[in-house]
Amino acid sequence: MRALVLLVCLWVGCLAQRPQPCSSPPLMSGGLSVSTQTEKLVTFAKYTYDGLGRRVRLSNIGFPDNKTYYLDVLLLYKQGVMYKINNREQTCLKRRLSTDFIPLAIPVDASLVGQVVLGSSSVPGEGILVNTWSGLLQTKKGIAKYVSTVTEFGCIPVSTLFSTDRNGWVAVSFFNNIIGLADPQDLTPPPFCSSAQLEEEAREAPILFL
Template structure:
C-alpha cells in the first residue's frame, strides 16, 4: 500500500471532527451542566448575619447557631432601631413552641410562646429562578463563588410575603435574602462567615438559670419580631 494512502486512513473523518467540535462547544458554553434546582441548606450551620430594614430604621448584626434537625436557633444580636441601640440574646425552641430571651448580666430569662412554625433554610419548590452569577471574579480559581437567586411568595398567618433568596450553587449555603411584608416592608439579610456544623452546641441549650422561667402566654414572639 502506498505510504500516502496509509497515512490517509489514520486521519480523522468528518464525523469525528464534528463530534470533537460539538464537545468543545458544549464545554465552553456549559450546555453539559445541569440547570439550578431548588435546594435545602445544610441542617447544621454556625455563622453571622446582618439585617437592614429601611422602613423600620433597623440595622442589626447577629451571630447565629442553626439546627434544622432539632428545630433550634440561637441569635446573639446587637443593633440600632429608631436611633436606639439594643441587644437581644434569644434561643428559639420550635419543638417546644417557645423561646428564651436571655440576660446573662442579670442571669435572668424571659420565656415566651412562638407564634410561627419552624421553617428550615431552603428554597421553596415553587420558587422561580432569577439567574445564576459569579460573586467576585471567574478569572481565576478561588476568586469567585457561583450563586443562584430565586424569588417567590409565601403565605404567612398574617398575610402574604415576598422573598428573593441567593444561595451558593454548591452546598446551598445562604448568601442573602430580601423579605417583604406589608407591615415591615423590605428586610435585607446577609449571611457571612458560615461554617458547616455547630461550633458550640451548648449555644442551643438554655442556661441553667433559665430553668425556673415562667411561660408568658401574652404577645407571642416570632423570628422576625427579634429584628
C-alpha cells in the first residue's frame, strides 16, 4: 500500500513539473517585429494588447520590397472594426475587421516541443527558461500551424511562427514586454475618428498575423 501511495505521489510530482499550456497577462505593452515568407516584409511595431476587451493597437514601421511605410492601426475585435490612424494629418479610415482575435496564450491542446534556457544557465540572471509549443489552430480562413515560445514563469511571449496555406510563414518576435498598458488611451479611437465612415475591408498584410 505504501508503495502504491509513493508511486502516485511521484506520478503527481512529475505532472506538476511538466510545463503546462498557459495564458499571457491580459494587459500588455511592448515591441515586436514581424517578417513574412511570401510578402517579403519586415516590420517593427509598438504594440498595446487588451485580451479582456479584445483590443490591439499597432504603431509600426515596415520595409516591404526595400520601401519604407508607416502604419498606425487600432483593432477592435468585439466591434469588428479597424481604424487606420494618421495623427499628423488628423485623418482616420474605418474598415471592417473580419479576422479572428487570437489571444496571447498557448492553447490547451498544444504539444510541448521542449524546454530550454535562452542565454546561459551558468550564472543566475544570465538566462531565461522558456517553453516551445506547437499545434494547429482553426481560423475563419482555414487551418493554421503555429510554433510558439513563451517564458516558463509568467507566460510572456517570446516568439511565434504562424503558417497558413495562403500566406506561408509569418515570424513574430516580442521584446521589451511590460505587464499593463503603457498608455490606456492607445486603445481608444482619437476624437477625429468619430466622423469616419465604415469602408469595405482592405487587406493589411502587417496586421493579419494577429
